[in-house]
Amino acid sequence: MKDYMITGLDDGGNVSIKVIYAKDMVENARVSHDLSPVASACLGRTIIMTSMIGDTLKGEDDKTTVIIKGDGPIGGIVVTSDSKMRAKGYVYNPSLDIPYKPNGKLDVSGAIGNGSLTIVKDLGLKEPYSGMINLVSGEIAEDFTYYYTKSEQSPSAIGLGVLVDTDCSIKHAGGFWISILPGCKDEVIDIIENNLKNVTSVTDEFKDEKTCEDLMKKLFNGLNYKIIYEKEPKWYCDCSKEKISEALASINRDELKQIIEEDGKAEITCHFCNKAYHFDKDELTKIYERN
Numbered sequence: 001m002k003d004y005m006i007t008g009l010d011d012g013g014n015v016s017i018k019v020i021y022a023k024d025m026v027e028n029a030r031v032s033h034d035l036s037p038v039a040s041a042c043l044g045r046t047i048i049m050t051s052m053i054g055d056t057l058k059g060e061d062d063k064t065t066v067i068i069k070g071d072g073p074i075g076g077i078v079v080t081s082d083s084k085m086r087a088k089g090y091v092y093n094p095s096l097d098i099p100y101k102p103n104g105k106l107d108v109s110g111a112i113g114n115g116s117l118t119i120v121k122d123l124g125l126k127e128p129y130s131g132m133i134n135l136v137s138g139e140i141a142e143d144f145t146y147y148y149t150k151s152e153q154s155p156s157a158i159g160l161g162v163l164v165d166t167d168c169s170i171k172h173a174g175g176f177w178i179s180i181l182p183g184c185k186d187e188v189i190d191i192i193e194n195n196l197k198n199v200t201s202v203t204d205e206f207k208d209e210k211t212c213e214d215l216m217k218k219l220f221n222g223l224n225y226k227i228i229y230e231k232e233p234k235w236y237c238d239c240s241k242e243k244i245s246e247a248l249a250s251i252n253r254d255e256l257k258q259i260i261e262e263d264g265k266a267e268i269t270c271h272f273c274n275k276a277y278h279f280d281k282d283e284l285t286k287i288y289e290r291n
Contacts, residue, residue, distance in 0.1 A: 001021060001023070001206075001209070001211065002021075002024070002232070003020075003021055003022050003023065003024045003025050003232060003233050003234070004020070004021060004212060004230055004231070004232050004233075005018055005019065005020035005021075005022075005051075005052065005055065005085065005212070005230065005231050005232070005233055006018070006019055006212050006213065006216060006227050006229070006230050007055070007227070007228055007229055007230075007231075008216050008220060008225045008226065008227045008228065009225060009226060009228050010188065010220060010223045010224065010225045011223070011224040011225065011226070012185070012188065012223075013181060013183075014180070014181055014183070014184040014185055014188040014223075015178060015179065015180060015181060015184060015188060015192060015220075015223070016178075016179045016181060017176060017177070017178050017179070017216055017219050017220065017225075018052050018055070018176060018177040019174070019175075019176045019212040019213075019215045019216045019219070020048060020051070020052060020174050020175050020176070020212065020233060021172075021173070021174040021206060021211070021212050022044075022047070022048050022051070022173045022174055022175070022233050023170050023171070023172055023173045023174070024235075025047060025048075025051070025087065025173070025233050025234060025235045026040065026043075026044035026047060026048070026162055026170045026173040026235075027169060027170040027173075028235035029043055029044065029047055029088075029089065029235050030043075030044070030168070030169070030170055032235070032273050032274045032275075033090060033091070033094045033274050034094060034095070034274075035091070035094050035095075036094065036095050036096050036097050036168075037106055037164040037168055038074070038096055038097070038098055038106045038107060038108065038111050039074065039091050039093065039094050039095070039096050039111075040162060040164055040168070040170060041106045041108050041162045041164065042074050042077055042091055042108055042111055042112065042140070043077060043079070043089055043090070043091045044162035044170065044173050045108070045140040045141065045160040045161070045162055045175070046066055046068060046077045046079045046089060046140060047079050047081075047087050047089055047235070048160050048162075048173060048174065048175045048233075049066070049140070049141070049144050049158065049160055049175060049177075050064065050065075050066045050079040050080065050081045050087055050089070051081045051085040051086075051087040051233040052085075052175070052177050053066070053081065053119065054081030054082055054083055054084070054085050054086070054087065055083070055085050055231060057082070057083035057121070057123070058083070058123075059083065059123060059124055060083065061082075061124060062082065062083050062121070062122065062123050062124065063080055063081065063082050063083075063121075063122045064080065064081055064119065064120065064121045064122070065078065065079070065080040065119075065120040065122070066078070066079045066080075066089075066117070066118070066119055066120075067117075067118040067119075067120070068112065068115065068116070068117050068118075068135070068140070068143075069115045069116050069118075070111075070112040070113040070114060070115030070116075070135065070138060071113040071114050071115055072109075072110060072111050072112045072113025072114075072115075072138070073093060073096050073098060073111060073113075074091055074092060074093050074096050074111040074112055074113075075091070075092030075093050076091070076092045076115075077089065077090075077091050077092075077112075078090055078271075078272075080272070084231075084234075085231050085232065085233040085234065086233075086234045086235075086236035087233065087234070087235060087236065088235065088236060088237040088272040088273055089272060090271050090272055090274070096111060098110060098111060106164065108138065108139055108140060109137055109138030109139050110138075111138075112135065112138040112140075113138060114134075114135060114138070115134070115135050115138075116132055116133065116134055116135060117132065117133050117134075117135055117143045117144070117147055118130060118131070118132040119131050119132075119147065131147070131151045131152070132151075133146060133147050133150065133151055140160055141158045141159055141160040141175070142158075144156075144158045144160075145157060145158045148179075154179055154180070155179075155180040156177060156178060156179050156180070157176075157177075157178040157192070157196055158175065158176070158177050158178070159175055159176045159199065159201075159202045160174075160175040160202060161173065161174060161175065161201055161202030161203040162203070163203035171203075172203045172206045172207070173203070174202050174203070174205075174206055174212070174215075175202055176202065176215060176216075176219060178192060178196075178219065180192075188223065191221075191222045191223060192219070194222075195218060195219050195220070195221050195222070196219070198218060198221075199215075199218065199219070205218070213227070237270060237272050237273035237275070239270040239272065239273060239275060239277075241277050244268050244270070244277045245279075245283075245287055247268070248266070248268070248279070248284070248287050249287050249290065253288065256284065256287065256288050257288060259284060260281060260284045260285060260288060264280075264281040264284075265278065265279060265280055265281060265284070266278070266279045266284060267279075
């Protein structure tokens with residue numbers, strides 16, 4: 001099944017639901033960073049949610065960045081997405097290997113520990129909008145749910161899941177985001193809450209060739225609704241040698257001169273996609289001379 005996201009709205013305008021399948025996006029992230037299983041789950045869940053946040057942006061050049069910092073061994077997670085749901089990101093410790101939980105699940109909360117979740121939205125204004133909460137569980141989905149309910153006054157229910165196969169590849173990845181809209185009727189909230197009780201786990205909902213439409217139908221059960229649009233999330237990094245050159249040009253001239261004289265070359269790796277860019281002595285000298 002291809003990666004895609006659908007957004008649905010009930011007939012009364014009470015509830016909006018996004019359902020996303022993102023196996024390829026998370027797999028591309030795993031391969032780019034050579035992630036361990038628990039690092040795949042940490043980064044994958046965050047990428048899935050950040051891409052859905054990206055979908056809420058209105059402007060062509062708007063971007064959102066999610067930063068999770070914790071005292072656990074993963075260290076931190078950084079993911080960014082644009083309004084086209086093109087996401088990129090990284091974890092501080094991609095090779096982390098910790099024991100599974102007693103129930104056999106990957107220990108995401110143990111990897112993250114206690115810390116904070118920050119969401120930054122760059123909407124082309126003078127200053128980006130930023131909001132932060134302390135993590136409530138470290139399981140990521142619950143933390144985003146708390147953020148939107150408390151910081152954005154937007155009551156939400158969020159589910160995120162990444163299933164890692166025995167060969168460490170991504171078997172399934174996806175999520176949902178239920179947003180209770182202003183003026184929502186109490187009886188509609190009751191229906192949604194009851195429907196959520198029938199969702200075991202996100203990745204289970206995509207087994208046996210089940211689709212985003214199947215999960216949305218389950219979440220909207222008892223309500224009339226329509227799918228209003230579909231989008232395709234992507235793992236995408238806009239880094240380039242030209243942009244890396246600009247970054248090199250911004251460093252201290254003495255440091256750049258030292259690199260030229262002592263090393264005669266440089267290798268710069270993009271944090272977001274792990275792609276390496278090589279510069280020889282002539283290229284570094286040109287950057288130095290225009291600095």
